[in-house]
Amino acid sequence: MATLSEAYRNTPLHPHHIIPLDFQSVERVPESHSWQDDSLPLRIQSPESGEEASLPIIDLGDSEALKMVGPACEAWGMFQVINHGISTTLIRDVESEARRFFSLPAKEKMKALRSPGGAAGYGVARITPFFNKFMWHEGFTIVGSPMDHAREVWPHGYRRFCEVMEEYQKKTKDLSERLLILILKSLGIPEEHIEWPRSAAYQGGPAPCTALQLNSYPSCPDPARAMGLAQHTDSFLLTVLHQVSGINGLQVLKEGAGWVRVVPLEGALVVNVGDMLHIMSNGLFPSVLHRAVVDKTSHRMSMAYFYGPPADYRVAPIPRGCPSQAPLQFRPVTVREYIEMKAKNLDGALSGIRVR
Numbered sequence: 001m002a003t004l005s006e007a008y009r010n011t012p013l014h015p016h017h018i019i020p021l022d023f024q025s026v027e028r029v030p031e032s033h034s035w036q037d038d039s040l041p042l043r044i045q046s047p048e049s050g051e052e053a054s055l056p057i058i059d060l061g062d063s064e065a066l067k068m069v070g071p072a073c074e075a076w077g078m079f080q081v082i083n084h085g086i087s088t089t090l091i092r093d094v095e096s097e098a099r100r101f102f103s104l105p106a107k108e109k110m111k112a113l114r115s116p117g118g119a120a121g122y123g124v125a126r127i128t129p130f131f132n133k134f135m136w137h138e139g140f141t142i143v144g145s146p147m148d149h150a151r152e153v154w155p156h157g158y159r160r161f162c163e164v165m166e167e168y169q170k171k172t173k174d175l176s177e178r179l180l181i182l183i184l185k186s187l188g189i190p191e192e193h194i195e196w197p198r199s200a201a202y203q204g205g206p207a208p209c210t211a212l213q214l215n216s217y218p219s220c221p222d223p224a225r226a227m228g229l230a231q232h233t234d235s236f237l238l239t240v241l242h243q244v245s246g247i248n249g250l251q252v253l254k255e256g257a258g259w260v261r262v263v264p265l266e267g268a269l270v271v272n273v274g275d276m277l278h279i280m281s282n283g284l285f286p287s288v289l290h291r292a293v294v295d296k297t298s299h300r301m302s303m304a305y306f307y308g309p310p311a312d313y314r315v316a317p318i319p320r321g322c323p324s325q326a327p328l329q330f331r332p333v334t335v336r337e338y339i340e341m342k343a344k345n346l347d348g349a350l351s352g353i354r355v356r
């Protein structure tokens with residue numbers, strides 16, 4: 001049976017030959033990166049101040065958190081969490097190690113280039129082949145330990161990078177499992193019926209699929225013509241995202257409001273619903289389209305942790321035993337099969353498994 005990384009390899013989604021632009025050496029936005037002629041409305045539609053809708057903020061230390069999570073997932077497919085238990089020091093360390101990597105000359109970063117068929121390493125965003133322009137973005141994907149790539153880059157200085165990234169993944173995995181349990185409870189699934197992710201978290205069950213993606217959006221001479229990360233939904237169950245403070249960039253598409261800015265809130269993490277939670281909630285919690293725009297003077301970074309079920313897990317709408325429950329909208333699909341479908345058809349994967 002194909003492994004998850006083979007599922008990726010057998011798809012057209014392997015732009016390993018496409019290397020990020022050397023952003024440090026360009027003075028203007030090249031034609032290849034100019035989204036000007038594209039039909040996408042690049043700029044935000046919300047007002048600069050005043051009426052702009054804003055993402056729900058959930059305090060995980062508050063006993064009301066459970067009550068707030070369902071409505072936030074339903075209305076936004078995204079929310080911010082505070083009191084999440086991940087220390088500011090660890091987050092600062094992740095930022096500074098990511099900055100240490102992205103500030104290297106292009107030639108040095110290339111030593112960590114994603115290999116053909118590999119999921120991890122330095123490169124352009126995986127969604128790149130679905131758009132006819134390139135993004136103002138470079139990424140470093142970490143699956144487990146980043147040791148092999150980090151050692152190529154810093155033969156004598158890789159340890160700190162690895163320690164920090166591994167520690168952050170551990171803490172974010174625990175947080176993702178806590179969040180998922182909360183979300184499943186909010187769907188009305190009694191705690192004792194939640195076998196997974198509990199079994200994964202506590203009983204050494206099959207490992208969940210996870211990845212940490214370090215995103216870098218260099219400052220851009222003409223941000224109105226460039227796109228940081230084009231609109232997409234995340235594939236797994238949920239994503240926990242940290243955006244460095246003080247620099248706007250993330251936007252979410254909200255029905256009736258257009259693109260809404262997700263202003264970084266000091267100490268908060270952004271959580272977003274991925275396609276697999278969309279399926280499990282039978283469409284009640286939508287995986288939302290989001291994107292990142294770039295800034296003229298600031299180099300922006302974000303760190304996205306993707307959390308999904310084990311590769312062989314069959315993702316399906318969870319019957320909630322409620323007589324008025326809507327008919328099930330999706331057929332079951334394994335994680336591996338879904339990733340394969342999405343890699344071939346970015347926008348059509350969900351509709352591909354829709355049964356009504």
Ligand SMILES: C=C1C[C@]23C[C@@]1(O)CC[C@H]2[C@@]12CCC[C@@](C)(C(=O)O1)[C@H]2[C@@H]3C(=O)O
Nearest residue numbers: 119125126127141211213232234235236306
């Ligand atoms: C685990 C993963 C989710 C991701 C594909 C990947 O293998 C590693 C990178 C992730 C990312 C980050 C940018 C947006 C995104 C859609 C992409 O192209 O690569 C996500 C992928 C995803 O959620 O499918």
Ligand SMILES: O=C(O)CCC(=O)C(=O)O
Nearest residue numbers: 213215243250292302304
């Ligand atoms: O940089 C951001 O704020 C968004 C990143 C993102 O959407 C992703 O990595 O999937």
Ligand SMILES: [Fe+2]
Nearest residue numbers: 232233234290
């Ligand atoms: Fe995303």
